Amino acid sequence: MKKIIILGATGSIGRNCLEVIRANPRRFKLVGISANRNIGRCEKILGQFRPKIAAISHPASFMRLKKAAHGRTSILAGEEGILEMIESLEADTIVSAIAGSAGLLPTLASIKKGVRIAIANKEPMVMAGRLITAAAKKSGASLLPIDSEHSAVFQCLNGEPEKRLKKIILTASGGPFLNTAYKKLEKVTPAMALKHPRWKMGAKITIDSATLMNKGLEVIEARWLFGVPPEKIQVLVHPQSIVHSMVEFEDTSVMAQMGMPDMKVPIAYALSYPDRLPAPCGSLDLLKEKKLEFFPPDTKRFPCLSLAYEALAKGGTMPAVLNAANEAAVEAFLEGRAGFLDIPKLVEQAISKASLRSDNKLENIIKAHKEGGELVRTLL
Ligand code: NDP
Numbered sequence: 001m002k003k004i005i006i007l008g009a010t011g012s013i014g015r016n017c018l019e020v021i022r023a024n025p026r027r028f029k030l031v032g033i034s035a036n037r038n039i040g041r042c043e044k045i046l047g048q049f050r051p052k053i054a055a056i057s058h059p060a061s062f063m064r065l066k067k068a069a070h071g072r073t074s075i076l077a078g079e080e081g082i083l084e085m086i087e088s089l090e091a092d093t094i095v096s097a098i099a100g101s102a103g104l105l106p107t108l109a110s111i112k113k114g115v116r117i118a119i120a121n122k123e124p125m126v127m128a129g130r131l132i133t134a135a136a137k138k139s140g141a142s143l144l145p146i147d148s149e150h151s152a153v154f155q156c157l158n159g160e161p162e163k164r165l166k167k168i169i170l171t172a173s174g175g176p177f178l179n180t181a182y183k184k185l186e187k188v189t190p191a192m193a194l195k196h197p198r199w200k201m202g203a204k205i206t207i208d209s210a211t212l213m214n215k216g217l218e219v220i221e222a223r224w225l226f227g228v229p230p231e232k233i234q235v236l237v238h239p240q241s242i243v244h245s246m247v248e249f250e251d252t253s254v255m256a257q258m259g260m261p262d263m264k265v266p267i268a269y270a271l272s273y274p275d276r277l278p279a280p281c282g283s284l285d286l287l288k289e290k291k292l293e294f295f296p297p298d299t300k301r302f303p304c305l306s307l308a309y310e311a312l313a314k315g316g317t318m319p320a321v322l323n324a325a326n327e328a329a330v331e332a333f334l335e336g337r338a339g340f341l342d343i344p345k346l347v348e349q350a351i352s353k354a355s356l357r358s359d360n361k362l363e364n365i366i367k368a369h370k371e372g373g374e375l376v377r378t379l380l
Pocket of ligand 1: 014
């Protein structure tokens with residue numbers, strides 16, 4: 001029986017993860033959860049899974065959850081509460097599924113425990129990939145990707161000689177505006193951008209998918225998870241989202257991982273690796289898929305992907321600046337304070353103005369994060 005903590009249990013990844021645990025009660029036991037403010041969902045999770053500890057970030061929500069827990073689950077409050085839960089609970093796997101940069105310190109605290117970390121929360125990898133991979137090496141923590149693309153790459157590399165890897169090919173659905181003319185992108189509203197054609201996800205990642213910033217963040221995540229330089233990471237648009245990603249080896253053989261677009265599949269794999277669990281969804285029927293298409297990404301209409309490569313090339317803390325600027329710009333877009341096309345413009349200005357620091361100190365990463373967000377807020 002593997003003991004699991006889910007950070008971000010009330011979110012889209014968190015809920016899928018709970019379904020995997022519910023379907024495999026003899027293999028997994030939920031011992032801890034964190035959330036921000038979704039008390040209703042927390043109460044349901046407490047009732048169904050009875051974890052030992054629940055940590056809730058939002059201070060006002062703490063007392064309500066404490067009452068609802070009837071003393072059966074210990075309730076901790078604030079970011080310190082999340083860190084305390086991670087430190088005090090014994091666990092085999094910690095699922096990192098908080099949205100955005102708020103997951104940085106919890107991810108680092110999880111890694112210190114030297115257990116398996118199932119990583120969905122890509123932003124900390126973007127901000128602090130060097131620091132995180134070094135910390136994992138030191139503690140012995142294993143980093144298993146949940147992101148479908150990185151899970152695909154991980155599966156393609158399984159048992160292969162890594163020195164023979166020629167390139168990683170990350171696929172992208174292209175998002176809801178794959179075929180929308182640039183002029184029309186000016187008029188995109190949050191409601192339009194929140195309708196992803198293939199995946200049901202949290203708001204921030206859905207907007208990132210629409211701008212292609214999500215793919216840029218994934219390029220940076222892949223750089224650190226697989227130790228591959230950016231010039232060996234290619235992106236192809238594949239609207240059907242059936243080929244989750246590919247790897248080419250020196251002998252030109254290309255390995256691809258395919259499957260139905262359902263996040264429960266990579267989540268179950270990250271929890272059960274090296275085993276595989278019975279399918280949580282229907283099988284892929286290739287005869288029903290009329291075609292599988294691949295296109296180069298259009299970085300003129302969607303410059304965020306190029307901006308991510310640029311930040312990675314600048315190195316140091318620039319990916320942290322990129323991430324913070326993007327978070328601030330997406331927040332402004334969702335609140336109606338910026339247009340869809342302002343997102344790449346704001347990020348571009350932030351990475352051209354920000355100072356470059358070395359990325360092997362946490363304090364530098366936090367400074368860069370603050371600077372990136374402040375630059376965008378000033379520009380707005
Ligand atoms: P959601 O927005 O659906 O969920 C986010 C979770 O984080 C919720 O539990 C939320 O709590 C919690 N949270 C939000 N803000 C804070 C905060 N400041 N402090 C502590 N907890 C917080 O996001 P997703 O599940 O879609 O995404 C989570 C991560 O996984 C992201 O980094 C995303 O890029 C990545 N990912 C997601 C995929 C998907 O299919 N959704 C696919 C691949 C990667 P509450 O609900 O209480 O507000």
